[in-house]
Amino acid sequence: MNNHIAVDIGASSGRLVRGILKEGILTLEELHRFSNSFTEQEGSCFWDIDYLFEQIIIGLQKAKAQGITACTLGIDTWAVDYVLLDAEGHRVQEVYAYRDRRTDLVMEEVAKHISPQTIYEKTGIQQLSFNTLYQLYVHSEEEIAKADQILLVPDYLYYRLTGCKINEVTNASTTQLLNLDSRDFDDDLLSLLNIKKEQFATLTEPGSDLGPLDESLIQQYDLPECQLICVATHDTASAVLGAPLQKASAYISSGTWSLLGVERTQPLNSMKAMEANYTNEWGAYGTYRFLKNVMGLWLIQEVRRLMNERYSFAELAELAWGEEGFRSLISCNDPRFLNPTNMIEEIRSACAESGQPVPETPGQLARCIFDSLALSYLTYLVELEKMTESLIEGLQIVGGGANNTLLCQLTADVIGREVKAGPTEATALGNIVVQMISSGSISDINEARDIIDKSFEIKSYIPRPIAHFESILSRWKDLQRF
Numbered sequence: 473m474n475n476h477i478a479v480d481i482g483a484s485s486g487r488l489v490r491g492i493l494k495e496g497i498l499t500l501e502e503l504h505r506f507s508n509s510f511t512e513q514e515g516s517c518f519w520d521i522d523y524l525f526e527q528i529i530i531g532l533q534k535a536k537a538q539g540i541t542a543c544t545l546g547i548d549t550w551a552v553d554y555v556l557l558d559a560e561g562h563r564v565q566e567v568y569a570y571r572d573r574r575t576d577l578v579m580e581e582v583a584k585h586i587s588p589q590t591i592y593e594k595t596g597i598q599q600l601s602f603n604t605l606y607q608l609y610v611h612s613e614e615e616i617a618k619a620d621q622i623l624l625v626p627d628y629l630y631y632r633l634t635g636c637k638i639n640e641v642t643n644a645s646t647t648q649l650l651n652l653d654s655r656d657f658d659d660d661l662l663s664l665l666n667i668k669k670e671q672f673a674t675l676t677e678p679g680s681d682l683g684p685l686d687e688s689l690i691q692q693y694d695l696p697e698c699q700l701i702c703v704a705t706h707d708t709a710s711a712v713l714g715a716p717l718q719k720a721s722a723y724i725s726s727g728t729w730s731l732l733g734v735e736r737t738q739p740l741n742s743m744k745a746m747e748a749n750y751t752n753e754w755g756a757y758g759t760y761r762f763l764k765n766v767m768g769l770w771l772i773q774e775v776r777r778l779m780n781e782r783y784s785f786a787e788l789a790e791l792a793w794g795e796e797g798f799r800s801l802i803s804c805n806d807p808r809f810l811n812p813t814n815m816i817e818e819i820r821s822a823c824a825e826s827g828q829p830v831p832e833t834p835g836q837l838a839r840c841i842f843d844s845l846a847l848s849y850l851t852y853l854v855e856l857e858k859m860t861e862s863l864i865e866g867l868q869i870v871g872g873g874a875n876n877t878l879l880c881q882l883t884a885d886v887i888g889r890e891v892k893a894g895p896t897e898a899t900a901l902g903n904i905v906v907q908m909i910s911s912g913s914i915s916d917i918n919e920a921r922d923i924i925d926k927s928f929e930i931k932s933y934i935p936r937p938i939a940h941f942e943s944i945l946s947r948w949k950d951l952q953r954f
Contacts, residue, residue: 488531504531546703571643596752713902733763791835873888
């Protein structure tokens with residue numbers, strides 16, 4: 473079978489992409505694209521999970537219309553958000569979005585029962601208020617008691633397509649409930665939540681065959697014959713698989729979030745790593761993603777949305793090119809930027825409070841964001857070297873941010889190392905190559921990365937000198953203490 477379809481859904485958009493391998497070259501074709509966002513209902517934030525399922529069906533109908541009668545299919549989405557199912561397989565509650573404010577103060581509450589140090593030693597997962605652990609802690613006890621199964625978002629979409637219930641490991645690790653030693657759900661943390669292990673489905677590794685698409689769906693909607701493959705369902709895990717990493721390179725999976733890290737064969741859950749808030753998310757094929765979450769292109773996405781989308785992302789970057797560099801800076805990971813009422817006003821307030829010029833124009837706002845992201849990457853790259861006690865010689869940026877020439881060049885300039893940008897479709901590629909490995913058309917992930925490197929353009933950015941950089945760094949360090 474030479475038709476492999478990735479369902480790749482992020483926090484702001486989703487698509488179905490076909491991958492075909494021919495004479496050692498992998499090509500992609502987008503079959504269907506759709507928007508995605510959470511909505512507010514009575515003060516809470518929810519995803520429209522039925523809409524996402526419907527979009528998968530529409531994408532498969534388009535595939536059939538193009539003559540694709542048989543394929544493999546894999547699903548990846550964002551992490552941490554979950555679906556509660558009752559004994560009949562129906563949702564107990566709509567699906568909360570991780571930016572919902574119900575968890576704002578929950579970490580302090582959990583710490584009264586079990587220390588953050590103990591949680592990190594067990595799980596290796598960084599402390600983030602929206603982790604599934606904290607979401608479940610504040611969830612209605614009555615609804616949790618009704619839950620026969622707890623599935624994460626991509627697991628639930630697989631269930632809707634096949635009837636098969638799983639908890640795929642790369643996404644399950646982000647729940648902050650998996651124990652690094654036992655490689656299973658941690659008994660103490662489940663006890664804290666008053667949840668039984670049986671309420672989670674079987675932990676499943678990427679590459680597992682989940683069986684065929686439900687025949688009733690094929691008949692009802694006129695869909696292709698699909699064999700469902702469990703891929704690395706956390707989109708970052710798939711993005712890293714789709715990155716042609718070089719030895720001694722770090723990566724940034726650049727999208728709504730910027731995930732900066734290295735691929736390891738062992739977790740690093742030291743107290744030093746915990747204090748620096750690094751995470752050990754599980755990867756495919758026995759790997760761990762030791763990385764830092766950075767508030768990424770969400771910042772510019774929100775700015776663009778508040779401007780009624782009258783500028784494209786490319787136009788905002790072009791406007792930023794013409795602005796003075798490093799004029800105004802923000803601490804990107806400040807919780808105030810997680811889900812503010814108005815991102816533009818939040819950025820302006822942060823600059824005013826720290827005594828900096830307030831960015832007024834679209835170009836100044838965009839430049840403030842891109843400069844701040846590049847400096848954030850430097851901070852965490854240096855920190856990453858200290859954590860891993862290894863020299864990082866280069867940086868590979870994959871995902872949508874690889875298209876942002878200004879951000880890529882700024883990053884190379886600031887970190888003083890070569891930046892390789894691309895492929896932009898790393899997440900879909902990582903999804904597809906797991907399907908190909910599972911079906912036998914590619915031998916392993918090393919061959920897959922070689923094929924990706926040959927098949928897609930990778931752009932190189934060489935660092936250029938920055939005037940008065942020491943002064944800029946001094947201002948940046950002062951801002952982190954502000």
